[in-house]
Amino acid sequence: MFKKVLIANRGEIALRVIRACRELGIATVAVHSTADANALHVRFADESVCIGPPPSKESYLNIPQLLSAAEITRADAIHPGYGFLSENAEFAKVCRDCKIHFIGPRPEMISLMGNKVRARNAAREAGLPLLPGSMGTVKDPKEAEAFAREIGFPVILKAAAGGGGKGMKIVREPHALAQAFSTAAAEAVASFGNGDLYIERYVEKPRHIEIQIVADEHGRIIHLGERECSVQRRHQKLIEESPSPALTPELRQQMGEVSIRAMEKLGYNNVGTIEYLLDENGRFYFMEMNTRIQVEHPVTELVTGIDLVREQIKLSSGEPLQRKQEDIQMRGHAIECRVNAEDPVTFAPWPGKITAYSVPGGYGVRVDSSAYENYTVLPYYDSLLAKLIVYAEDRPTAIRRMQRALGEYVVQGIRTNIPFHRAAMAEDAFVEGNYDTRFVERLLASETGTHRLKKAIEETP
Numbered sequence: 001m002f003k004k005v006l007i008a009n010r011g012e013i014a015l016r017v018i019r020a021c022r023e024l025g026i027a028t029v030a031v032h033s034t035a036d037a038n039a040l041h042v043r044f045a046d047e048s049v050c051i052g053p054p055p056s057k058e059s060y061l062n063i064p065q066l067l068s069a070a071e072i073t074r075a076d077a078i079h080p081g082y083g084f085l086s087e088n089a090e091f092a093k094v095c096r097d098c099k100i101h102f103i104g105p106r107p108e109m110i111s112l113m114g115n116k117v118r119a120r121n122a123a124r125e126a127g128l129p130l131l132p133g134s135m136g137t138v139k140d141p142k143e144a145e146a147f148a149r150e151i152g153f154p155v156i157l158k159a160a161a162g163g164g165g166k167g168m169k170i171v172r173e174p175h176a177l178a179q180a181f182s183t184a185a186a187e188a189v190a191s192f193g194n195g196d197l198y199i200e201r202y203v204e205k206p207r208h209i210e211i212q213i214v215a216d217e218h219g220r221i222i223h224l225g226e227r228e229c230s231v232q233r234r235h236q237k238l239i240e241e242s243p244s245p246a247l248t249p250e251l252r253q254q255m256g257e258v259s260i261r262a263m264e265k266l267g268y269n270n271v272g273t274i275e276y277l278l279d280e281n282g283r284f285y286f287m288e289m290n291t292r293i294q295v296e297h298p299v300t301e302l303v304t305g306i307d308l309v310r311e312q313i314k315l316s317s318g319e320p321l322q323r324k325q326e327d328i329q330m331r332g333h334a335i336e337c338r339v340n341a342e343d344p345v346t347f348a349p350w351p352g353k354i355t356a357y358s359v360p361g362g363y364g365v366r367v368d369s370s371a372y373e374n375y376t377v378l379p380y381y382d383s384l385l386a387k388l389i390v391y392a393e394d395r396p397t398a399i400r401r402m403q404r405a406l407g408e409y410v411v412q413g414i415r416t417n418i419p420f421h422r423a424a425m426a427e428d429a430f431v432e433g434n435y436d437t438r439f440v441e442r443l444l445a446s447e448t449g450t451h452r453l454k455k456a457i458e459e460t461p
């Protein structure tokens with residue numbers, strides 16, 4: 001096992017990793033920008049190193065600074081968390097060259113999944129179901145049109161270097177293809193420095209379902225069921241739950257089994273998540289794979305009883321997986337609300353000082369957060385303030401528990417999206433489990449949705 005882990009991240013995930021390390025008897029090193037000197041992850045770690053000024057590029061994304069910090073403190077492993085350098089294959093390679101363990105899969109896996117065209121091909125060869133589309137990049141609008149005629153409209157153009165919705169264009173009519181192609185390509189160049197595009201059949205009103213994979217370095221692979229992540233706005237997830245109200249036990253088993261078989265073929269190691277689109281007929285299609293621990297991992301932890309970060313660290317140190325697939329049981333229901341420092345109506349970031357703060361608690365409630373009273377939410381980083389996660393024996397009880405917990409949460413001095421979550425939990429489509437990726441859009445366009453949101457804002461202390 002590692003003796004000392006450096007956490008190349010900040011906020012709640014840095015704390016989450018520090019907590020797992022402490023329980024494993026591993027010493028921890030926090031890194032921080034000058035603006036984060038008072039952050040909780042700095043206080044909770046055994047040691048800390050300042051790695052630069054507030055902008056991420058000069059601190060949390062600064063590879064030479066991070067490796068110097070690891071060398072100075074004699075850390076033998078680096079945990080990248082999520083975001084920042086967590087899916088940067090170059091960083092994983094540099095760690096390997098410096099003989100520091102990168103807590104994640106091999107750099108080759110990160111780089112394979114980072115390119116969506118390569119990932120799509122690898123997924124197909126590994127037996128994962130794909131939507132009809134181009135197997136490589138489409139060179140020009142003419143080639144895109146040929147594909148579109150074959151697969152039928154609507155189609156979607158996606159950036160090979162993309163993910164997260166940038167450089168994506170839906171095309172419903174042949175005449176709109178040329179314009180969409182140049183816009184998507186230009187966006188892809190601007191965002192990723194790579195204008196390569198591919199094309200797929202477009203799925204209307206899909207659900208976003210992801211399968212959690214756990215793989216050791218010795219070829220043993222299990223899955224921990226799914227997370228339902230369809231409640232998103234502009235490709236930012238807001239609410240996640242497990243199990244998904246859309247899956248039957250049969251579909252869950254099928255998705256799990258094909259996912260494991262594919263990961264075995266690819267030789268995947270460490271934790272990872274396969275994202276699927278689920279269409280209205282219950283068919284699922286590979287979308288992307290994430291090679292990191294994800295923000296929403298706690299809902300899986302609560303329904304499986306497995307500490308994913310602890311497992312991830314153990315796997316990275318070469319320990320074999322102890323559990324077999326038969327040992328995994330999903331029990332009860334978990335829901336996570338991402339509490340962001342943002343305006344609940346416009347979703348504009350709302351950094352500032354938290355003047356009063358009180359977190360919910362009680363049976364079945366978990367809060368993963370690095371916020372505290374008098375803490376200042378900084379403008380340089382993402383606006384995630386806390387993950388409020390509830391667990392209950394069934395979904396209706398979990399929803400009621402989430403409503404209860406949201407009602408207890410006091411955050412003063414800044415705006416948060418807690419009122420949005422209160423409105424979402426009351427929405428018929430959510431309560432019925434009958435929602436898709438358009439849920440937020442519909443809530444904000446509906447009379448009852450906006451009325452509930454307004455009321456929740458008024459009732460916020």
Ligand code: MV4
Pocket residue numbers: 131156163164165200201202203204206207208229230232235277287288437
């Ligand atoms: C799609 C799709 C429909 N059909 N691909 C959005 C982000 C990127 N990871 C892929 N995305 C989508 N790809 C096909 N062929 C719909 C989306 C999509 C979406 C997916 C998951 C969750 C929320 C979404 C919101 C809008 C679009």
